[in-house]
Amino acid sequence: MNASNGPDSADGTAGAAFPDGSTAHDGGTVSTDGTASAGGTVFTGGTVIVDPDRDGDAVTSDAIAFRDGRVRALGAEALALLDADPTAYARIDLAGGTLAPALGDGHAHPLLGGVEALGPRIREAADLPGILSAVAAWKAEHPDAEWIVGASYDATFAEGGLFDARWLDEVTGDTPTILRAWDYHTAWANSAALAAGGITADTPDPALGRIVRRADGSPLGTLQEAAANDFLADVVPAFALAQRLDAIERATRAYAAQGTTWIQDAWVEPGDLEVYLAAAEQGRLHTRVNLAFRADPARWRAQRAAFAAARERVRGLAHPRLTAETVKFFVDGVVESHTAALLEPYADRPDDRGLPNWSPDELAEAAAAFDADGFQLHLHAIGDAANRHALDALGAARAADPERERHHVIAHVALLDPADVARFAELGVIANFEPYWAQCDAVMRDLTIPHLGHPRDEWQYLIGSIHRSGATVSFGSDWPVTTLDWRPALATAITRHDPADPEAAAWLPGERIDAGAAYAAYTAGIARQALAPDRGTLEVGRVADAVWLSADPLRIAPEAIAGLEVRGTWLAGKATFRG
Known part of the structure; x- marks a missing residue:
């Protein structure tokens, strides 16, 4: 616990x-x-x-x-x-x-979010020229930098989310440059970076990734899934420990300032553990953080002992703001790059069902193994096939030892076949949603819906349906993919539209939930996910985790929630x- x-x-x-x-x-x-x-x-x-x-x-x-x-x-x-x-x-x-x-954040990447401040300010860009201008400005301010590393650009600024290395070359020259997209499943590299990574027309796609190519077979500059993540891990120099410590402190301070007291870091690599241990020992964590170690489909068997040892190091530290009780699975990718795993082909790619990271059998075997090791499981699942296979795997693990209490999580639950809604409650699985995504924004309109087609476009973020089924719902941000601020996200769960536009039509209005249920997903739902049954409410005897707000979020108009002032945590x- x-x-x-x-x-x-x-x-x-x-x-x-x-x-x-x-x-x-x-x-x-x-x-x-x-x-x-x-x-x-x-x-x-x-x-x-x-x-x-x-x-x-x-x-x-x-x-x-x-x-x-x-x-x-x-x-x-x-x-x-x-x-x-x-x-x-x-x-x-x-x-x-x-x-x-x-409040808690049931799915975030605080270390990744913290280091974004070290690179070009591309998230603020309003268009493609804005991204290039921000990169050029950063290069001018850091003329001796060996690499330019930044995040996170808006993929809607180029058709199909595909970005050309030559566009970056114009402002970076021969300085290797790589920028992450806002989905953190895609990256945009310039020609110098591609050369540094040895990526040419003859380079095959990695097993779980794609190198997007021009008509002549040469790499365009857009890398998807493992092609992006392996490149960042193996080719791009890591930020220094001191920089990463500053980043996690900056991130947890930002969370504390908005009333958050617990975060699920949902993507922890081996090198991240030392950062967190040092941050805890130096008193630089301003929220609790639970670590989820990423299971690699190619190496998960060897990782079992390493993850157990890492968990024991954290337990041995006995710091009240750091735990490491969770293993993370990326079951698939994202709809916008056609890498989410679907039961039927994409509407605009009739021969493509996505890019699953795990076969159903291997996922079930790995889930059962880490479950037997006593870990909480946290599965990223976007497509309807990914969600079904995640539920199948958790169901099989539960069947092996049905009496043991579990608090496993499927995160995002972006596209769910209605036939699978009831299974969350039946299996005791926590559905972790990022409610800010439950609106018809530019990404949804220009990329997601055209890729899915009808009726699947109406199977997205079924928060209301899962809540009514009796399953536990928890909320998160997926920061830095989207804002860490829970206030506009809470409003979106209630209204199903952009909280900044009160006249906007609700998107899939039947999936709205009321303010109390939405707030509870950030509190009581998080308490179960955090393995903390004595948190989540302010009943007598509970842990005194509280936020002082300028008004009652359950009683004001949903469109006013984003303007709530946080006066204390x-x-x-x-x-x-x-x-």
Whole structure:
């Protein structure tokens, strides 16, 4: 179980003290030197959301007391504690705002998101010339750089998401350059980078990837799946440890500043472990993080011992903000590059069913092995075939030992045959959605829907259907693929349209869920995914993870949720952020 269920140790930063024991730092506040405070905190003057979705209704209170990392009392009992001994409890006036259970992110890549800041600012580009301008500016600022490495560009800026190396050559010259697309399954390389990797017209596609080619067979510059990821791992120089430590601290600070207290890092490679161990030891994690080690289809048998050893190293550290209980499977790719695994061919490629990373039999065998090793499984599944095979594999593992409690996860669940909806509840599988994707944006309109055709275009992000089936739903961001900010994503789950456009039509409106259920996917759903049954609500005895918001997210208009102000975050009763 998650080692962070008890009172949390703190971050070791210094500064001017606040009444709740937190300290000023970088414009916000973080917890103090690591010992649990003997005192407590009582919050009054606003609404306390105790449970956002108990039997379909929210449970609220007007006061709450934290002590020793947990919820001590609610309502009149909390006020009585304050009145009985004002020196034992500091009071925080919510000023008409709302204290709610803190949120988690059930699928993200905080290290990848953190290092994006080290490269060209291509995510901000509004078009292809904007990407090239950002790369040119970065090169001018770093004339001695041996490589240019950046992320993450918008694939809709080129037809079919296919980008030409020669476009980059114009602004990079002979400096090897590689940029990741926003999906992190695709990369765009210039000619110098292709040469550095030895990629020519004669280079075969890797087993689980594609080198997109021109009509004459020469590499275009767009690499998909293993062709991209292997290139980045084997050819491109890694960022220095110090840079990666800064990146993970920057990422977890950003999460703390938005009310998040737990993150699932859903793609951990062997070299990432040292970064996380060092970050924990140096007090540079401002949220809890659980690591998911990526299972390689070609090497998973050899990885079993290594993953178990890595898990024991993390457990041995016994740091309350770092766990490593999970193994990640990439079952397939993404629809936009025709690499998601489909049951029937793509609408615009009648001979192509995608690029599965695992055969069904091998997936089932590997899932059973890591399940037997006691790992939680976390399976990326986009296409309907990938989701079916993931469910089949988890079902087979469960059948081998049906009495053991499990909390396995299928992430994204982007395209699901309606016949498979009920299986999540039947198998006890957590459906982790990235709700910000549940809108008809440019990617959906220009790439996804044309690739899928009808009726499959209406089988996407069936959040409402799975929620109504009784399955556990958790929410995540997949940051840096899309924003880490839960607020517009929460609004999207409720409305099924762009939260910035209140007049937009709802996309697949039958799959909407109400505000309480949506918020619970970030709290109670995350608590189950995090193997933390004593988190997720603010009931008495639960871990005191909370966020102070300027208004009640369950009662305001969904389009206003994105504008909510975060005024503070508490992790096990300790402030990790104060606005």
